[in-house]
Amino acid sequence: MAGLVMVLRVRAGLCQHHSLGSTVPSLFSQRVALHPDKPALVDDHSGEVWTFRELAEQSHAVAHWALAQGWEPGDVVALYLESRPWW
Template sequence: MLLGSVSASLRSIGVVLSSVPWSWTLAAGLGLYLTAGGWRFLYVALRTAKRDLIRGLYVLLRVKYCIRQHLRNNSTVPSMFAHTVALYPDKPALVWESTGEVWTFRELAGRCHQVAHWARTQGWGKGDVVALYLESRPLVVVLWMGLAQVGVEAALINFNLRSDSLLHCVGVSRAKGVVFGVELAEGKKGEEEERVREERRR
Protein backbone atom coordinates (compact mmCIF):
# COMPACT_ATOMS: atom_id res chain seq x y z
CA MET A 1 0.00 0.00 0.00
CA LEU A 2 2.83 2.38 0.89
CA LEU A 3 4.63 1.51 -2.34
CA GLY A 4 1.49 2.30 -4.33
CA SER A 5 1.06 5.71 -2.71
CA VAL A 6 4.73 6.58 -3.31
CA SER A 7 4.38 5.55 -6.94
CA ALA A 8 1.23 7.66 -7.33
CA SER A 9 2.96 10.65 -5.73
CA LEU A 10 5.92 10.35 -8.08
CA ARG A 11 3.57 10.12 -11.07
CA SER A 12 1.70 13.24 -9.98
CA ILE A 13 4.98 15.14 -9.52
CA GLY A 14 6.04 13.99 -12.99
CA VAL A 15 2.78 15.26 -14.50
CA VAL A 16 3.15 18.61 -12.76
CA LEU A 17 6.80 18.98 -13.77
CA SER A 18 6.12 17.99 -17.37
CA SER A 19 3.50 20.73 -17.74
CA VAL A 20 5.75 23.44 -16.25
CA PRO A 21 8.45 25.21 -18.31
CA TRP A 22 11.99 23.89 -17.73
CA SER A 23 13.16 27.20 -16.24
CA TRP A 24 10.53 26.93 -13.50
CA THR A 25 11.51 23.34 -12.88
CA LEU A 26 15.14 24.35 -12.58
CA ALA A 27 14.29 27.20 -10.20
CA ALA A 28 12.09 24.92 -8.10
CA GLY A 29 14.81 22.27 -7.97
CA LEU A 30 17.40 24.85 -6.92
CA GLY A 31 15.04 26.20 -4.26
CA LEU A 32 14.39 22.71 -2.94
CA TYR A 33 18.12 22.03 -2.93
CA LEU A 34 18.93 25.21 -1.02
CA THR A 35 16.19 24.69 1.55
CA ALA A 36 17.34 21.11 2.13
CA GLY A 37 20.76 22.33 3.33
CA GLY A 38 22.46 22.44 -0.04
CA TRP A 39 23.27 26.11 0.45
CA ARG A 40 26.47 25.09 2.23
CA PHE A 41 27.68 23.18 -0.81
CA LEU A 42 26.73 26.05 -3.10
CA TYR A 43 28.57 28.51 -0.83
CA VAL A 44 31.73 26.39 -0.81
CA ALA A 45 31.54 25.87 -4.58
CA LEU A 46 31.28 29.60 -5.19
CA ARG A 47 34.09 30.42 -2.75
CA THR A 48 36.47 27.91 -4.32
CA ALA A 49 35.49 28.48 -7.96
CA LYS A 50 38.44 30.76 -8.63
CA ARG A 51 40.91 28.26 -7.24
CA ASP A 52 39.29 25.24 -8.82
CA LEU A 53 38.50 26.66 -12.22
CA ILE A 54 41.31 29.09 -12.88
CA ARG A 55 44.27 27.52 -11.10
CA GLY A 56 43.12 23.97 -11.75
CA LEU A 57 42.57 24.68 -15.42
CA TYR A 58 45.98 26.37 -15.61
CA VAL A 59 47.73 23.35 -14.09
CA LEU A 60 45.83 20.93 -16.32
CA LEU A 61 46.67 22.86 -19.49
CA ARG A 62 50.30 23.23 -18.45
CA VAL A 63 50.63 19.48 -17.84
CA LYS A 64 48.97 18.70 -21.17
CA TYR A 65 51.35 21.11 -22.92
CA CYS A 66 54.41 19.54 -21.25
CA ILE A 67 53.27 16.04 -22.17
CA ARG A 68 52.71 17.11 -25.77
CA GLN A 69 56.21 18.66 -25.88
CA HIS A 70 57.80 15.50 -24.49
CA LEU A 71 55.94 13.34 -26.99
CA ARG A 72 56.93 15.63 -29.85
CA ASN A 73 60.60 15.53 -28.78
CA ASN A 74 60.52 11.75 -28.23
CA SER A 75 61.67 12.30 -24.66
CA THR A 76 62.19 9.30 -22.43
CA VAL A 77 61.95 9.10 -18.66
CA PRO A 78 65.75 8.77 -18.33
CA SER A 79 66.32 11.84 -20.52
CA MET A 80 63.82 13.88 -18.49
CA PHE A 81 65.49 12.65 -15.31
CA ALA A 82 68.92 13.67 -16.62
CA HIS A 83 67.55 17.12 -17.41
CA THR A 84 66.17 17.42 -13.88
CA VAL A 85 69.49 16.27 -12.40
CA ALA A 86 71.27 18.98 -14.39
CA LEU A 87 68.86 21.63 -13.12
CA TYR A 88 68.71 20.59 -9.45
CA PRO A 89 71.72 18.40 -8.60
CA ASP A 90 71.76 19.14 -4.88
CA LYS A 91 68.03 19.23 -4.19
CA PRO A 92 66.40 16.29 -2.43
CA ALA A 93 65.09 13.74 -4.91
CA LEU A 94 63.99 10.96 -2.55
CA VAL A 95 63.14 11.13 1.12
CA TRP A 96 62.59 7.80 2.82
CA GLU A 97 60.30 8.69 5.68
CA SER A 98 60.80 5.58 7.81
CA THR A 99 64.58 6.02 8.04
CA GLY A 100 64.90 9.74 7.37
CA GLU A 101 67.31 8.99 4.55
CA VAL A 102 67.54 11.74 1.90
CA TRP A 103 69.09 11.35 -1.55
CA THR A 104 69.82 14.31 -3.77
CA PHE A 105 69.30 14.14 -7.51
CA ARG A 106 73.06 13.78 -7.98
CA GLU A 107 73.25 10.84 -5.55
CA LEU A 108 70.21 9.22 -7.12
CA ALA A 109 71.69 9.62 -10.61
CA GLY A 110 74.97 8.05 -9.46
CA ARG A 111 73.17 5.02 -8.06
CA CYS A 112 71.07 4.73 -11.21
CA HIS A 113 74.24 4.72 -13.33
CA GLN A 114 75.64 1.91 -11.18
CA VAL A 115 72.49 -0.12 -11.80
CA ALA A 116 72.67 0.63 -15.53
CA HIS A 117 76.26 -0.63 -15.64
CA TRP A 118 75.29 -3.74 -13.65
CA ALA A 119 72.37 -4.40 -16.02
CA ARG A 120 74.72 -4.29 -19.01
CA THR A 121 77.01 -6.83 -17.32
CA GLN A 122 73.99 -9.11 -16.94
CA GLY A 123 73.50 -8.98 -20.70
CA TRP A 124 70.27 -7.02 -20.55
CA GLY A 125 69.62 -4.38 -23.15
CA LYS A 126 67.00 -2.43 -25.01
CA GLY A 127 63.65 -4.20 -25.18
CA ASP A 128 64.37 -6.72 -22.43
CA VAL A 129 62.06 -7.02 -19.43
CA VAL A 130 63.26 -7.54 -15.87
CA ALA A 131 60.85 -8.17 -13.01
CA LEU A 132 61.36 -6.18 -9.80
CA TYR A 133 60.02 -8.06 -6.80
CA LEU A 134 60.88 -5.84 -3.84
CA GLU A 135 59.19 -4.19 -0.92
CA SER A 136 58.64 -0.45 -1.24
CA ARG A 137 61.87 1.44 -0.66
CA PRO A 138 64.14 3.88 -2.53
CA LEU A 139 66.04 1.04 -4.16
CA VAL A 140 62.99 0.30 -6.32
CA VAL A 141 63.26 3.76 -7.89
CA VAL A 142 67.00 3.33 -8.41
CA LEU A 143 66.55 -0.06 -10.07
CA TRP A 144 63.69 1.12 -12.25
CA MET A 145 65.54 4.22 -13.44
CA GLY A 146 68.86 2.44 -13.86
CA LEU A 147 67.27 -0.29 -15.95
CA ALA A 148 65.43 2.31 -18.02
CA GLN A 149 68.72 4.04 -18.80
CA VAL A 150 69.85 0.97 -20.77
CA GLY A 151 66.43 0.43 -22.34
CA VAL A 152 65.28 -2.37 -20.05
CA GLU A 153 61.63 -2.33 -19.06
CA ALA A 154 60.95 -3.00 -15.40
CA ALA A 155 57.95 -5.15 -14.56
CA LEU A 156 56.98 -4.04 -11.07
CA ILE A 157 55.64 -7.12 -9.30
CA ASN A 158 53.46 -6.70 -6.21
CA PHE A 159 55.51 -7.92 -3.25
CA ASN A 160 52.40 -9.38 -1.60
CA LEU A 161 52.09 -12.04 -4.29
CA ARG A 162 53.11 -15.59 -3.50
CA SER A 163 53.13 -19.00 -5.17
CA ASP A 164 51.03 -19.36 -8.31
CA SER A 165 50.05 -15.68 -8.49
CA LEU A 166 53.69 -14.65 -8.39
CA LEU A 167 54.67 -17.20 -11.01
CA HIS A 168 51.82 -16.06 -13.23
CA CYS A 169 52.83 -12.39 -13.04
CA VAL A 170 56.48 -13.11 -13.74
CA GLY A 171 55.49 -15.41 -16.60
CA VAL A 172 53.13 -12.89 -18.16
CA SER A 173 55.81 -10.20 -18.01
CA ARG A 174 58.18 -12.47 -19.99
CA ALA A 175 61.01 -11.24 -17.81
CA LYS A 176 64.55 -12.26 -18.66
CA GLY A 177 65.45 -11.91 -15.00
CA VAL A 178 64.03 -11.17 -11.58
CA VAL A 179 65.53 -8.78 -9.05
CA PHE A 180 64.16 -9.54 -5.59
CA GLY A 181 64.73 -8.42 -2.04
CA VAL A 182 66.37 -10.70 0.51
CA GLU A 183 63.36 -10.36 2.80
CA LEU A 184 61.19 -11.87 0.08
CA ALA A 185 63.67 -14.66 -0.63
CA GLU A 186 63.33 -15.87 2.97
CA GLY A 187 59.57 -15.93 2.63
CA LYS A 188 59.84 -17.83 -0.64
CA LYS A 189 62.15 -20.39 0.96
CA GLY A 190 59.59 -21.02 3.71
CA GLU A 191 56.78 -21.35 1.19
CA GLU A 192 58.81 -23.75 -0.92
CA GLU A 193 59.53 -25.92 2.12
CA GLU A 194 55.83 -25.90 2.99
CA ARG A 195 54.91 -26.96 -0.54
CA VAL A 196 57.45 -29.83 -0.42
CA ARG A 197 55.98 -30.99 2.91
CA GLU A 198 52.47 -30.91 1.42
CA GLU A 199 53.57 -33.00 -1.55
CA ARG A 200 55.26 -35.56 0.71
CA ARG A 201 52.06 -35.96 2.75
CA ARG A 202 50.15 -36.92 -0.37
Protein backbone atom coordinates in the same frame (compact mmCIF):
# COMPACT_ATOMS: atom_id res chain seq x y z
CA MET B 1 38.29 24.99 -11.61
CA ALA B 2 41.84 25.06 -10.24
CA GLY B 3 42.08 21.30 -10.74
CA LEU B 4 41.07 21.62 -14.38
CA VAL B 5 43.68 24.32 -14.96
CA MET B 6 46.35 22.06 -13.43
CA VAL B 7 45.30 19.11 -15.60
CA LEU B 8 45.45 21.28 -18.72
CA ARG B 9 48.92 22.56 -17.80
CA VAL B 10 50.21 19.04 -17.21
CA ARG B 11 48.63 17.85 -20.46
CA ALA B 12 50.24 20.72 -22.40
CA GLY B 13 53.63 19.94 -20.85
CA LEU B 14 53.31 16.25 -21.74
CA CYS B 15 52.39 17.11 -25.33
CA GLN B 16 55.37 19.45 -25.58
CA HIS B 17 57.79 16.85 -24.26
CA HIS B 18 56.32 14.21 -26.57
CA SER B 19 56.67 16.45 -29.61
CA LEU B 20 60.33 17.11 -28.72
CA GLY B 21 61.01 13.38 -28.44
CA SER B 22 61.84 13.63 -24.75
CA THR B 23 62.04 10.46 -22.67
CA VAL B 24 61.89 9.96 -18.92
CA PRO B 25 65.65 9.28 -18.78
CA SER B 26 66.45 12.40 -20.82
CA LEU B 27 64.20 14.56 -18.64
CA PHE B 28 65.77 13.08 -15.50
CA SER B 29 69.27 13.80 -16.86
CA GLN B 30 68.25 17.41 -17.43
CA ARG B 31 67.06 17.68 -13.80
CA VAL B 32 70.34 16.19 -12.57
CA ALA B 33 72.32 18.69 -14.64
CA LEU B 34 70.24 21.64 -13.42
CA HIS B 35 69.89 20.67 -9.76
CA PRO B 36 72.50 18.03 -8.82
CA ASP B 37 72.43 18.82 -5.09
CA LYS B 38 68.70 19.42 -4.75
CA PRO B 39 66.68 16.77 -2.89
CA ALA B 40 65.10 14.28 -5.28
CA LEU B 41 63.70 11.71 -2.84
CA VAL B 42 62.95 11.76 0.87
CA ASP B 43 62.23 8.58 2.82
CA ASP B 44 59.19 9.38 4.93
CA HIS B 45 60.12 6.80 7.58
CA SER B 46 63.79 7.58 8.14
CA GLY B 47 63.92 11.13 6.79
CA GLU B 48 66.90 10.13 4.63
CA VAL B 49 67.34 12.41 1.62
CA TRP B 50 68.82 11.57 -1.79
CA THR B 51 69.90 14.33 -4.12
CA PHE B 52 69.44 14.16 -7.86
CA ARG B 53 73.16 13.40 -8.21
CA GLU B 54 72.98 10.51 -5.71
CA LEU B 55 69.86 9.13 -7.38
CA ALA B 56 71.55 9.31 -10.79
CA GLU B 57 74.61 7.48 -9.40
CA GLN B 58 72.41 4.72 -7.99
CA SER B 59 70.47 4.50 -11.26
CA HIS B 60 73.73 4.08 -13.16
CA ALA B 61 74.86 1.39 -10.72
CA VAL B 62 71.64 -0.55 -11.31
CA ALA B 63 72.02 -0.15 -15.08
CA HIS B 64 75.58 -1.50 -14.95
CA TRP B 65 74.41 -4.41 -12.81
CA ALA B 66 71.66 -5.20 -15.33
CA LEU B 67 74.15 -5.11 -18.21
CA ALA B 68 76.45 -7.45 -16.24
CA GLN B 69 73.52 -9.89 -15.98
CA GLY B 70 73.44 -10.05 -19.76
CA TRP B 71 70.44 -7.82 -20.24
CA GLU B 72 70.54 -5.62 -23.30
CA PRO B 73 68.74 -2.40 -24.25
CA GLY B 74 65.25 -3.32 -25.40
CA ASP B 75 64.95 -6.42 -23.19
CA VAL B 76 61.74 -6.65 -21.20
CA VAL B 77 62.21 -7.58 -17.55
CA ALA B 78 60.13 -7.55 -14.40
CA LEU B 79 61.56 -6.62 -11.01
CA TYR B 80 59.90 -7.46 -7.72
CA LEU B 81 61.27 -5.03 -5.15
CA GLU B 82 60.29 -3.62 -1.82
CA SER B 83 59.40 0.05 -1.68
CA ARG B 84 62.64 1.04 0.03
CA PRO B 85 66.23 1.70 -0.93
CA TRP B 86 68.38 -1.42 -1.17
CA TRP B 87 71.79 0.25 -1.22
